[in-house]
Amino acid sequence: MSAVAGVWLVNRLSPFVLVAALVVTYRSMPSAVLWFTIMTIVAALCADPDNLRLRSADLAVALTSAFEICSYVSSQYRANSVGGVAIVTAACLGYFFVRVTLGELRQVAAVAGLVGVGGAWLGARGIGQFLERSERLREAGLPDLIAFRATLMAPPAPWVPGEWFTLVLLTLCFALSFSVYLWLTHETLVAVCTLLLPAVLVTTLVLSLSRAAFGSVVLLCCTIPLLMIVYRVIPARQGSWILCSLLSALVLLLVCLRSVYPDVISAYTGGHTSQVRSGQGRVEIWERSLVLVRAHPVWGVGNSNAGLFLLSTAEQDDTTGFASRTFSLPVEVLVEKGIAGALLYGTLIFLLCSKFFLFMRASMQRVAELESATTAIRRRANAASVKELRAQMGMQCCFAAGVIAVLCRELTYASLMEHAVTLALFAILAALIVSIDGHEQCA
Amino acid sequence: MRLKLAAIGLGTIVLGLYFLLFRPAADADSYLRSFYVHLAAADFESAKVDTDKAIQLSPGNARYYGWRGYVLSQKLPSQCSASSGNPMTEVERGLAREAIADYRRVLERNSHDAIAHHNLAWLEHLLGDNSSAAQDFREAAALDPGTAAFSLSYGMFLEEMGNTQESRRQYEIAIELSPSILESPFFSRYRTRFPADADAIVAHCIKRLNEEELKRGQDPILEARLGKVYEISGDLARASDLLKRAASKLPNLPLVWLNLGEIYERQGDYAEATKCYRKANVIDGALAGPYFRMGLMYLRDRQNTLATHDLQAAATRWEHAKPITASHNNRLYAGTRQPVDDLLPTTLVWYTCTCEASAAYRALADLVPPKQRYFYDQRAKTCEQIPAPHGLEGK
Numbered sequence: 001m002s003a004v005a006g007v008w009l010v011n012r013l014s015p016f017v018l019v020a021a022l023v024v025t026y027r028s029m030p031s032a033v034l035w036f037t038i039m040t041i042v043a044a045l046c047a048d049p050d051n052l053r054l055r056s057a058d059l060a061v062a063l064t065s066a067f068e069i070c071s072y073v074s075s076q077y078r079a080n081s082v083g084g085v086a087i088v089t090a091a092c093l094g095y096f097f098v099r100v101t102l103g104e105l106r107q108v109a110a111v112a113g114l115v116g117v118g119g120a121w122l123g124a125r126g127i128g129q130f131l132e133r134s135e136r137l138r139e140a141g142l143p144d145l146i147a148f149r150a151t152l153m154a155p156p157a158p159w160v161p162g163e164w165f166t167l168v169l170l171t172l173c174f175a176l177s178f179s180v181y182l183w184l185t186h187e188t189l190v191a192v193c194t195l196l197l198p199a200v201l202v203t204t205l206v207l208s209l210s211r212a213a214f215g216s217v218v219l220l221c222c223t224i225p226l227l228m229i230v231y232r233v234i235p236a237r238q239g240s241w242i243l244c245s246l247l248s249a250l251v252l253l254l255v256c257l258r259s260v261y262p263d264v265i266s267a268y269t270g271g272h273t274s275q276v277r278s279g280q281g282r283v284e285i286w287e288r289s290l291v292l293v294r295a296h297p298v299w300g301v302g303n304s305n306a307g308l309f310l311l312s313t314a315e316q317d318d319t320t321g322f323a324s325r326t327f328s329l330p331v332e333v334l335v336e337k338g339i340a341g342a343l344l345y346g347t348l349i350f351l352l353c354s355k356f357f358l359f360m361r362a363s364m365q366r367v368a369e370l371e372s373a374t375t376a377i378r379r380r381a382n383a384a385s386v387k388e389l390r391a392q393m394g395m396q397c398c399f400a401a402g403v404i405a406v407l408c409r410e411l412t413y414a415s416l417m418e419h420a421v422t423l424a425l426f427a428i429l430a431a432l433i434v435s436i437d438g439h440e441q442c443a
Numbered sequence: 444m445r446l447k448l449a450a451i452g453l454g455t456i457v458l459g460l461y462f463l464l465f466r467p468a469a470d471a472d473s474y475l476r477s478f479y480v481h482l483a484a485a486d487f488e489s490a491k492v493d494t495d496k497a498i499q500l501s502p503g504n505a506r507y508y509g510w511r512g513y514v515l516s517q518k519l520p521s522q523c524s525a526s527s528g529n530p531m532t533e534v535e536r537g538l539a540r541e542a543i544a545d546y547r548r549v550l551e552r553n554s555h556d557a558i559a560h561h562n563l564a565w566l567e568h569l570l571g572d573n574s575s576a577a578q579d580f581r582e583a584a585a586l587d588p589g590t591a592a593f594s595l596s597y598g599m600f601l602e603e604m605g606n607t608q609e610s611r612r613q614y615e616i617a618i619e620l621s622p623s624i625l626e627s628p629f630f631s632r633y634r635t636r637f638p639a640d641a642d643a644i645v646a647h648c649i650k651r652l653n654e655e656e657l658k659r660g661q662d663p664i665l666e667a668r669l670g671k672v673y674e675i676s677g678d679l680a681r682a683s684d685l686l687k688r689a690a691s692k693l694p695n696l697p698l699v700w701l702n703l704g705e706i707y708e709r710q711g712d713y714a715e716a717t718k719c720y721r722k723a724n725v726i727d728g729a730l731a732g733p734y735f736r737m738g739l740m741y742l743r744d745r746q747n748t749l750a751t752h753d754l755q756a757a758a759t760r761w762e763h764a765k766p767i768t769a770s771h772n773n774r775l776y777a778g779t780r781q782p783v784d785d786l787l788p789t790t791l792v793w794y795t796c797t798c799e800a801s802a803a804y805r806a807l808a809d810l811v812p813p814k815q816r817y818f819y820d821q822r823a824k825t826c827e828q829i830p831a832p833h834g835l836e837g838k
Binding site: 033034036037038040041043044045047052053054055058059062065069072077078079080082083084085086089090092093096097099100136137139140141142144147148150151157158273274277304307308309311312324325 | 445446447449450451452453454455456457458460461464465466468501503504505506552553555557585586587663692693694695718721722724725726774775776777778780
């Protein structure tokens, strides 16, 4: 009886516990690890064992965790690596918490909604800071906002704007998936209302004046409807209409913002001196990073040590600035975790992709089967299952698009592994891709 | 079921790691926070206790040994005893040896710590181990060639060793990286010792920066550096042209606006100068220079209330911020943010930076009521009598 009560409690509370842990993680790292550890152990003890099947992606995440713990020993400067190991292990625990507790679509939607609300709150604060700072600059006779893009939004220390934009981008995936869920479960009016959350987040990312962040938003807006068309979650005509609407909304937003801030559009054409220098600096840093990869090929220099080791490869004539990071996630993984780590993380991404494709293919067939019922009574009986399955597929498309958008953004900025909350959100996205298995449930 | 086991297993391992590794590291870092508070209050005894506790909890963290070495060095003379003619006491020698041991522990744990190499070199030089000092100065400059202070220190060391040729080369490197050194107490005293060499350094910097600028095709950072050197050498027209070019390409550089404001002020265009200072102030509110300059302009216009406000704002900012290495280290070492510099000797940063604090204090001493005058007079004297590191003044 108590076991049943435990399962019931875990199922009901898990979305809220997870979001509370993310809020704690946003500010404080050590207690975040303890929080994630306790909640994962308690959830695993209380969880219903029938729902829990170990998948290859779970194994890869467990292996990644083990690798990160072992890599601490081989780190070139261990004191720096403690924080990095804590971040990865906290994120892995977040993954397992989701895998153990979140199987039902409503729970997933609740998490997506809560994360979306949190993200919109952060985004609104960012927009407020942008308005205030841009006004101050204008009053001082400094109308060129592109040069000041790194200071227009000021997240709390130790966040830097670039890392914070990745966090906002991650929450955007959740906010969009929440709207998609409501729409596909025929709560159209509520779905339209919830579009306010992604609207705030998109505005924040457009005002970031960061080309990578904006590119990721465009990619996200294109990938979601395209995936939904490809996997027949929605008819092609409807999907094309959504794609056009999303892109038109983006263009409209840009045009509106341009009337107040003329720099917004030129920020995304990339001709400003600071952007040219930023690009040149990145290329120089990547070249220097390759020197480090050659020097430490197998295990890398250790977590969070890239900046320290890049220091000693600097040239005196460089004027592009101090290299505190590698400015590319793949390069960072290679430098800090070596080829071994890169292979492991590569495998993890591959397994995630394959899980997504397998699920979508199976679900597509299942929907076809359910819809091909011969009698009208049967078709009506199957309608609820089809609706649920479509909602699952729609959310999966949002999560997959989120993973793609974040990884593309990280090609030119290494921020995913800097903070526990960003990596935990990414791990949650991954866990949700693995967890939602509508085909099994419907079957 | 296996997923459940995996989650519980991983959770248990992480729980163990939390108590063995993560929590002690976090606790040790929290001692660093109280360390900074004690350091700012010049309570070195308590600061040392904080580092001892941090080391006890996290003996692998090089940063704590570095800070303990720094605290132990606070009672040491800033000049090398051999040059200044005041031999160190046995207590001072003991402290220097302890600090050296701590910096060596830093390098055992993290051989990439350029500051540890630099500070160790200065301590070794203080105890007369000049060959080790030379090696460590070179290591510091090689590890972090972008920090002008390392080249300056090495140059001072070489000058003291009698190698004026090589020391001049090191000064040139430092000034190319940070031309504002030309306005520092270091350079004005160097000029009194070697007037011809000082002029040659300025000429060399102009030549080198011009060559680099030609090679790179209008690099705004090089333009800003070259503009500053021209400004100091008195060629205001060229300086203004270069700084304007730099400001149009990268308007987010506060020092470019500050220097441009200084040029306008020297040319008598106070309205434009004020605009430039305002821009520098909006871009970086922690910068003392714009407040100081505007304070002097208000003083000239007899707007004493505004002048007092701005000069006090400038003096406050000079007291706290000399971020040569602090902002650097925040990004290199994980953990608590470092608010202060950790370069030894502690007078080095003041000695080698543009600092008009004494002028601000002198102006304030005339503006404030007589009761507060003594305070500002004393501060002005302290600023004006910054001891030169490495005993160069004694020669």
